[in-house]
Amino acid sequence: MPRTGHRNIRNQPRKASTPLGVHGMTLANAQHAAAKAFEVTGIDDALLEAEILLRHVLHLDRASYFAELNQPISEEEAEAYDQVVSRRLAREPSAYITGHREFFALDFRVTPDALIPRPETELLVEATRARIAGEDAPLIVDVGVGCGAIAVATAANQPNVTVIATDVSFPALALTRLNARLHNVDSRVACVQADLLSGLHGRFDVIVTNLPYVRTSDWETLEPEIREHEPRLALDGGPDGLSLIKRLLHQAAPFVEEGAEVYAEIGDDQGEEAIAHARTAMPWANVAVLPDLAGRDRMLVVKR
Ligand SMILES: C[S@@+](CC[C@H](N)C(=O)[O-])C[C@H]1O[C@@H](n2cnc3c(N)ncnc32)[C@H](O)[C@@H]1O
Structure with a gap:
């Protein structure tokens, strides 16, 4: 042949x-x-x-x-x-070698500037899509957007949604812009360099986030692919792993009062702690943890 x-x-x-x-x-x-x-x-x-x-x-x-x-x-x-x-x-991850990773059936460009999107994060996209289905012009925020996995997959699957994508990492935001362009959603994904939700105002339908949640003490136990190649800024969630998520929950409280829902990815052993943090930040909210496809606690859900 x-x-x-x-x-x-x-x-x-x-x-x-x-x-x-x-x-x-x-x-x-x-x-x-x-x-x-x-x-x-x-x-x-x-x-x-x-x-x-x-x-x-x-x-x-x-x-x-x-x-x-x-x-x-x-x-x-x-x-x-x-x-x-x-x-x-x-032990360089194959996604960094090829420069590509599939997420939510879309091809994403990936570089060591951002986390390689994981399959379990698709749960957050599913939840966001279900919540905004039928809304006229939904507005969502993806906090800690990385390569743009959640923001771009949501925008690509929901033609009327607008996404505000925040990250502290400028190179990660540049990668999100590239992926948004490649999937023709750049006019509906606005990238903002921000610490969590700082500086954002308005009424959102969903605040979705996959912030770092690895405990600092677990860092050395991670596989070399992660520890030596993926950005620590994208993974290290402080002593209990939940420092950033906890801070976000407090920042998000006024938005949830206005009707937004929060979907936050967590580690499979962090469910109870995450629920406790959410109840402290928003005592009036309904709080739950949903499992991923493997049946492990994966997503904190906070709504009014
Ligand atoms: C686990 S990665 C998730 C990336 C992407 N959302 C995904 O699911 O593949 C976490 C992201 O949060 C960002 N981040 C870390 N601290 C942050 C902060 N204080 N405010 C906003 N983003 C932050 C990191 O730069 C990183 O891109």
Whole structure:
């Protein structure tokens, strides 16, 4: 079968052999060789990770990749694969290597400037969508927007919503702007550099947030992919993990009095503490914690 045009690797230095030694192997065998190296290093989902990186190098979608599984890998491709496999073996997350991560069935650009969006955060988008369905011109705030996962996914799925996206990190806001542009929602996602809700006024339908909630004392126990590559500003939630969420709940109280609902992602062992903080900040509010698909406490819900 002739090679597709997608698989031209330009300007790669030529080498006779590679440390992984996959030159001349079929794509399937090259993938398995990388997967074996990942397994030995303790990297989860080794086969899938090896496939994602090989498809990245070959510029192939999944269907085309499977159609070419028995084709040999070229010298240039083997060299390029070697480089990305080495980065992954050094525990760099594959999303930072490829520059992409899917969230809510949308392709997001990701860089080390922002957290890689996680599947469990889709629960917050679902809750927000359900709450604003049927509203004429809903206005929501995404606090700590990162790469824009919640803000952009919500805007892309709800044509009449406007999102105010805040973050203290200017590079993260720049990434949100890029993702909003790529999904044609930049006119409805307003990026604001702010500490939580500081400086915001008005009436919001939803305040949605995935702020840092890792306890500082747990930092050293995190996987190297997280600890050594993702921004600490996006993860460290202080001594009890809930410092920022607690501060946000107090800031959000006047907005909830006006009718907004708050959806905040939390750690699976933080439900009771998060509820207590919400009740202190808003004694008059209805407060609950909802589980994620795995049945673990994941989202604090506060409403009037
Ligand atoms: C866990 S990440 C979440 C990113 C994105 N919302 C997501 O779900 O993938 C938390 C984000 O909160 C931001 N952040 C941290 N402290 C903040 C603060 N005081 N005010 C606003 N944003 C903050 C971080 O820069 C980071 O982008």
